Amino acid sequence: MNGTLTFLGTGTSMGVPTIGCPCSVCTSSNPRDRRLRPSVMIRWNEIQPESGVAPRHRAVVIDTGPDFREQALRTGLAHVDAVFYTHGHVDHILGLDDLRPLSFIAHRAGGLIPLYASPHTAEILERVYDYTFSPNATYATRARVEIRPLADRTTIHGVEFLRIPVLHGDMEVAGFRFGNAAYLTDVSEIPESSFELLEGVETLVLPALRHKPHPSHATVAQAVGWAERIGARQTFLTHIAHELGHDETNSMLPESVRMAWDGLELPVTLRRAGEAA
Ligand SMILES: [Zn+2]
Ligand SMILES: [Zn+2]
Ligand SMILES: [Zn+2]
Structure with a gap:
């Protein structure tokens, strides 16, 4: 099934430009040197079994960082079916509250937006957003969301997402595979x-x-080494700090490895649950 992978942000935790930094990348006029905090969105149109019914747009977001509001507005995101969290660092979770308007829409249609997270990430979300997740939460405009345990395999409206465990220093974090594509961020070892x-x-x-x-x-160099070993037709780099200029770094990379940028959209082939690989 055809889908689209969109980069909502490709910067490291401080974003690029970095506040107060006069370096050549932070002061660059190249729009591709401006990177919001890391996040991606996967979208597809659900095929309706009944003929004559318009296809439904589905959207899954991986991580909601501090720039999520800006990213959602930029891309015209008006609906989210699920959020996957890679881990609980703030550059990946601090936009959770900006799911509120989207969650009110979901709630009116009768549901809560599911947030898939490991036990460790769930514990952080529950602590940071206790006014949302506490059983005693009474805050009237809290996000209408629910944390669900992240399994090895999760199906969102028929489309399969696989958890890819990777290491981020001492911490295990989740990467994701969806059909012929995979998204890994915050990795020091695979x-x-x-x-x-x-x-x-x-x-x-x-x-x-x-x-x-x-x-x-x-x-x-590590990422290029992994890219060569995995052998994907194309690899895109993300979670990029201000030390790396877009054009300059691209010119040093092998042809099959490119710097991603905010707003980049790539076609992907998603896998329906139960479909042969
Ligand atoms: Zn990060
Ligand atoms: Zn800088
Ligand atoms: Zn991290």
């Missing part, structure tokens, strides 16, 4: 068993913070 889950991926997203090593993020 376990062997997860390389197996990535076999056959054609469109791959990997994080690359900068050139200098970091304890919990991949460098450009």
Whole structure:
């Protein structure tokens, strides 16, 4: 089934430009050097079994960072079917409250927006947003959302999302595979068993913070090494710090690896649950 992968943000936790920084990337006039906090959206049109019924638009978001409001407005996001969380760092969760208007729409239609999260991430969400998730929450305009445990395999309106466990320093975080594409962010190590889950991926997203090593993020060289091993037709880099200029870094990368940018849209082939690979 045809779908679209859209980059809502491709920057690292501080965003690019970084506040107060006079460097050449932070002061660049290239719009691709402006990166909001990392997030992607996957969209598809659901085929209706009854003829004559207009297809329904489906949208899944991975992470709602501090820029989620701006990203949703930019892309005209008017409906979310589910959110997947990679982990509980604030650059990935601080936009949760901006799901409120979308959740009111969902609630009027009779549901809560499901938020899929690991036990560790769920605990952080419940702590940070206790006024939303506490059993005693009475805050009238709280988000109409519910946390659901993230399983190895989750089906959203018939479309399958696989969890890809990866390491972010000492912490296990979730990457996701959907059909012929995969999105991994905040990775310092990919376990062997997860390389197996990535076999056959054609469109791959990997994080690359900068050139200098970091304890919990991949460098450009590490990401290129993983990209070559996984062998996707095309790999895009995200979670990028201000050390990496878009054009300059692209010119050093192998042909099959490119810097992603905010707003980039890629066609993907999604997999229906139960469909042969
Ligand atoms: Zn991050
Ligand atoms: Zn800078
Ligand atoms: Zn992180």
